Amino acid sequence: MAIFLVRHVTTYRYRRAVRLGRHQLMARPRDSFDQRLIDFSLDVTPAPSEVRWLHDVFGNCVAQVEFACDSDYLRFECIIKVDHTPENAPDFRIEAHAKDHPFAYQDDEAPDLAPYVQRWFSHPEDHLGRWLDTFLVRGTRRRTGQVLMTLNEAISDGFAYDRRTAPGTQSPSTTLERRKGSCRDFAVLMIEAARSLGFAARFITGYIYVPDRDGPAWLGGGATHAWCQIYVPGSGWVEFDPTNGIVGNRDLIRVAVARVPSQAVPLFGSYWGTREDELGMDVDVNVKTTSALS
Structure with missing residues (x-):
């Protein structure tokens, strides 16, 4: 058994302030017998007007994030803590x-x-x-x-x-x-x-x-x-x-x-503007064990 900590940060940058549309996020891990979600936090900048959670057709947890503002910057940060039970080799008990x-x-x-x-x-x-x-x-x-x-x-x-x-x-x-x-x-x-x-x-x-x-x-x-x-x-x-x-x-x-x-796209969304307004997207993901932080 291991406790994994995940930090997932996605940052969008724009040439000017654009009107932000709905974004959809898939980052919350699925609970099962071999992985148990201990904690999950989502921080969005600028602050959204609404964050709505739902299950999609496959039972995945999906966050729909709405905005009522313009911004030249958009940042999603997820911090995840998971109890993980590894299976080093498959147990092929086949019928x-x-x-x-x-x-x-x-x-x-x-x-x-x-x-x-x-x-x-x-x-x-x-x-x-x-x-x-x-x-x-x-x-x-x-x-x-x-x-x-x-x-x-x-x-x-x-x-x-x-x-x-x-x-x-x-x-x-x-x-x-x-x-x-x-x-x-x-x-x-x-x-x-x-x-x-x-x-x-x-x-x-x-x-x-x-x-x-x-x-x-x-x-x-x-x-x-x-x-x-x-x-x-x-x-x-x-x-x-x-x-x-x-x-x-x-x-x-x-x-x-x-x-x-x-x-199963981890994050996608929309904005009102032109393609030239996009300056780029940066994604940083880090996964570590709790022992590495003690």
Whole structure:
């Protein structure tokens, strides 16, 4: 068990005072048996006229922040304290019918999992299939856990990390062509590959604890993180982080789950002005343990 402290600061700067519109924030972690939210605070400057909390279609906590002012500066600061129980390796207690791949989800689960099995991207030239053929022989039966571990390792070992601040994600074909991408791109590649193999998979956004960045001071420059979950009968939704080769929840703090990445954007909003009014956005995320602050 570990107590993680997260500080997430996003700052927007404008050339002149602009009228601020609604902003939507996903930063409050999901409570579960392996992570328990102890405390969460949100500080917004300038002061909002209203902060309204709701649960979205996936059960994520979403804050809708309204403003009634003009400003050349907008800052969101979240401080999060989470009790985290790590699972260093997945316990693949797989039901008998799914121990070997390929398999079919049973009738009582299949309708609910169907949206997560449906492919998101079209692949007319089958770049994804040809890539899978380099390390998986499709149509042959293999242990289900081995298939998923191999897929996770193929991305972790075969692609270079490329941090991108631009919004959105690359298509799997682009990631395969470039042989590099961000954590969002690798999560999407694994989701699409898993779905092509008949697995239900979903996108996760949150934070990752990096021990090398732990210490008594808050360090700027970090970012949110993205990975995926794949549904395995008998084990449920299992975490896979292809960016770091992690299987299980070790060092991962879940904030939001979604069918596609555009449904789990950590922060977005609007303003009345021109594109030239934007001077930039800065994001600083730091995750540390309480022992580092004692």
